[in-house]
Amino acid sequence: xxxxxxxxxxxxxxxxxxxxxxxxxxxxxxxxxxxxxxxxxxxxxxxxxxxxxxxxxxxxxxxxxxxxxxxxxxxxxxxxxxxxxxxxxxxxxxxxxxxxxxxxxxxxxxxxxxxxxxxxxxxxxxxxxxxxxxxxxxxxxxxxxxxxxxxxxxxxxxxxxxxxxxxxxxxxxxxxxxxxxxxxxxxxxxxxxxxxxxxxxxxxxxxxxxxxxxxxxxxxxxxxxxxxxxxxxxxxxxxxxxxxxxxxxxxxxxxxxxxxxxxxxxxxxxxxxxxxxxxxxxxxxxxxxxxxxxxxxxxxxxxxxxxxxxxxxxxxxxxxxxxxxxxxxxxxxxxxxxxxxxxxxxxxxxxxxxxxxxxxxxxxxxxxxxxxxxxxxxxxxxxxxxxxxxxxxxxxxxxxxxxxxxxxxxxxxxxxxxxxxxxxxxxxxxxxxxxxxxxxxxxxxxxxxxxxxxxxxxxxxxxxxxxxxxxxxxxxxxxxxxxxxxxxxxxxxxxxxxxxxxxxxxxxxxxxxxxxx
Numbered sequence: 098x099x100x101x102x103x104x105x106x107x108x109x110x111x112x113x114x115x116x117x118x119x120x121x122x123x124x125x126x127x128x129x130x131x132x133x134x135x136x137x138x139x140x141x142x143x144x145x146x147x148x149x150x151x152x153x154x155x156x157x158x159x160x161x162x163x164x165x166x167x168x169x170x171x172x173x174x175x176x177x178x179x180x181x182x183x184x185x186x187x188x189x190x191x192x193x194x195x196x197x198x199x200x201x202x203x204x205x206x207x208x209x210x211x212x213x214x215x216x217x218x219x220x221x222x223x224x225x226x227x228x229x230x231x232x233x234x235x236x237x238x239x240x241x242x243x244x245x246x247x248x249x250x251x252x253x254x255x256x257x258x259x260x261x262x263x264x265x266x267x268x269x270x271x272x273x274x275x276x277x278x279x280x281x282x283x284x285x286x287x288x289x290x291x292x293x294x295x296x297x298x299x300x301x302x303x304x305x306x307x308x309x310x311x312x313x314x315x316x317x318x319x320x321x322x323x324x325x326x327x328x329x330x331x332x333x334x335x336x337x338x339x340x341x342x343x344x345x346x347x348x349x350x351x352x353x354x355x356x357x358x359x360x361x362x363x364x365x366x367x368x369x370x371x372x373x374x375x376x377x378x379x380x381x382x383x384x385x386x387x388x389x390x391x392x393x394x395x396x397x398x399x400x401x402x403x404x405x406x407x408x409x410x411x412x413x414x415x416x417x418x419x420x421x422x423x424x425x426x427x428x429x430x431x432x433x434x435x436x437x438x439x440x441x442x443x444x445x446x447x448x449x450x451x452x453x454x455x456x457x458x459x460x461x462x463x464x465x466x467x468x469x470x471x472x473x474x475x476x477x478x479x480x481x482x483x484x485x486x487x488x489x490x491x492x493x494x495x496x497x498x499x500x501x502x503x504x505x506x507x508x509x510x511x512x513x514x515x516x517x518x519x520x521x522x523x524x525x526x527x528x529x530x531x532x533x534x535x536x537x538x539x540x541x542x543x544x545x546x547x548x549x550x551x552x553x554x555x556x557x558x559x560x561x562x563x564x565x566x567x568x569x570x571x572x573x574x575x576x577x578x579x580x581x582x583x584x585x586x587x588x589x590x591x592x593x594x595x596x597x598x599x600x601x602x603x604x605x606x607x608x609x610x611x612x613x614x
Contacts, residue, residue: 145182152177152185159188235463236545236569240440242459243567246450249405249441251569256433257369257399260548260573262580264381267371267395268294274365275301279428281311283364283410287357287550289316290324290378292385298377299329306337311425315414317358318342324378343417343562356446358417359550359557360564361395362410367427370398370406372564373548374537381535388502389532394471394580396548396566396573398439400432405441409564437571444551444563453551454558456567457539458484464541467494469581471538475499475512476554482515489523498584501530507607508554514604520593527588534584537565538577544570546577 156177177184240251261267275282275298282305289295306312314333316325330340343358363371373395380386381393398406404427411422444452461468461484468488475497477485489495497519503509516526539547549565551557568574596604 148182148186150185151189152181152183155185155188233544239456239459239463239545239567240438240569243440243442243452243456246448246452246455247441247443249443250401251438251440252401252405253434254437254439254568254571254573255398255400255402256435257397258435258439258571258573259397260576260580261373261375261395261397262576262583264375264391264393264395265383267373267375267393267397268382270397271363271371272297272301274363274369274371275305278305278310278365280366281313281425282366283313283315283362283407283414284377285315285358285360285362285364285410285413286377287317287320287359287361288324288376288378289314289321290376291326291329292379294379294382294384295329295377299333302333302338303336312338313414314338314340315343315358315410315417316340318344318346319354319357320359320376322346341414341418343413355560357556357561358413359561360409360413360443361550362406362564364403364407364410366430367407367425368399368403368430368432370403371395372398372406372550372566374535374550386532388500388504391532392529392534392536392584394536394538394548398441398566399430402439402441402566403427406564409441409443413562435572437574438569439571440567440569442547442549442565442567444557444561446560446562451558453563453565454481456547456565457481457553457558460539460541460545460547461485461488464488464493464495466542467496467540468542469538469540470495470497470553471534471536471581471584472497472553473500473504473533473535473537474508474552474554475515476508477515478555478558481553482518485519485524486522489519494525495523496525496527496581496585498527498529498534498581498588500532500534501528501589502532504533510600510603510607514596514600514607516591517593517596520591526591527585528591529584529587530589531587538581540574540577540581543574543578546574548577 156174159173159177173184173188176187180187243249244251259270261270282302302312333340344354344356346354361372361375374393375381375395380388380391383391407424407427411424414420414422442452442456458481485495485497499512500509503512520526537547537549537551546568547565548568549563551561551563551565557563568577
């Protein structure tokens with residue numbers, strides 16, 4: 098009985114009920130349109146007319162708004178033609194690439210002012226490291242682009258820089274770093290799930306809170322919905338650990354839910370940070386993984402690079418909580434430099450440059466010998482698809498690794514739908530047969546790589562708050578290359594296969610829905 102009462106009082110239940118109510122209202126409108134019910138109510142006439150006017154206005158907006166991708170426009174035009182009554186409403190609720198909600202624009206202005214005045218990121222030319230000039234021209238151009246659009250600097254890599262080819266190895270070091278924290282611990286994850294891994298983390302956090310450390314946890318409310326329990330959050334807050342929901346799920350349909358914080362950071366004392374594709378949940382360390390073996394990767398950064406990640410966390414915290422943080426003093430740590438350079442990059446729906454997509458395309462277009470990709474989702478716009486095909490046809494060894502066991506079967510139809518076009522052009526496609534591949538890696542010419550949170554899809558390219566690390570000629574590139582070689586050995590190479598008419602129909606239909614997802 099207690100469990101039933103608890104469920105009935107949960108936010109998940111309330112959201113479900115209100116969504117059902119909105120669905121019922123939509124059905125009522127449909128019945129009205131059939132002429133069977135509500136036909137004598139004039140207010141329904143006015144409502145339908147208003148909805149049609151809204152669709153016309155949204156059509157004009159999509160037609161004239163310059164920053165929308167061509168394929169994205171076409172999808173919406175089709176929707177408006179198919180549903181002149183509800184098309185505009187669907188756009189308002191689901192569209193992602195349009196002006197953000199007023200409350201978000203207002204809050205973003207605060208973070209922008211805060212960043213410019215107190216948390217500014219140095220230009221790469223201001224970091225005092227003349228060695229940056231030793232990078233080749235194409236790499237320097239990419240570093241400059243990221244610096245100007247994201248305000249992050251380029252730093253010489255440190256000897257503590259470490260790439261993790263699995264979630265198990267990453268979390269083993271992350272737990273050890275948590276135990277050794279001296280001043281503060283900041284966590285930022287898309288998913289926090291109260292399982293076995295969380296219990297180990299929670300035990301350490303509660304102990305560190307008793308020792309007087311400052312601890313903050315920022316999590317995406319949609320990603321952690323139903324996983325990061327309210328009772329656990331209350332327990333943390335009661336013990337002096339601050340928690341904050343990013344983009345809190347509202348009790349009604351709200352298109353701002355489409356914007357999600359997909360970043361992953363564990364920051365220790367301002368001098369060590371872990372990031373990559375790994376969340377705080379059991380499947381990421383292969384405890385009760387529902388899709389076979391879970392393949393993921395991460396990276397550890399130290400020194401000045403870690404401080405850039407700290408500043409990024411503080412901006413996210415300000416945006417989500419409206420609480421301005423003072424950058425805490427980092428615990429002193431002797432850091433030895435190593436070969437190569439590192440640079441943090443951030444992407445958000447506020448940045449019209451679409452940094453994640455631009456970094457990918459720049460790396461791909463500059464690749465001369467090989468370009469390797471690991472991604473759980475492959476949903477390509479025409480420009481990206483053409484760039485991959487052109488690279489392969491120009492003699493670049495382009496390889497893409499995707500899951501063998503998908504976590505979202507509908508989205509996987511989109512991924513599979515690109516196989517033939519890519520294979521036909523010379524791109525090599527590999528499916529990770531042991532299970533689900535969640536890693537987000539790019540690797541080009543043994544000289545540059547990225548490790549981060551972004552997938553190769555519309556959401557990561559245009560909608561989500563994403564983060565990643567660019568690695569220029571660092572020692573750990575050898576580890577990333579070895580990881581790719583080992584990954585390809587475990588995968589099944591795909592070949593051109595004739596696709597059924599039914600599959601093509603499904604693929605076209607799901608592709609049409611991608612901008613809504």
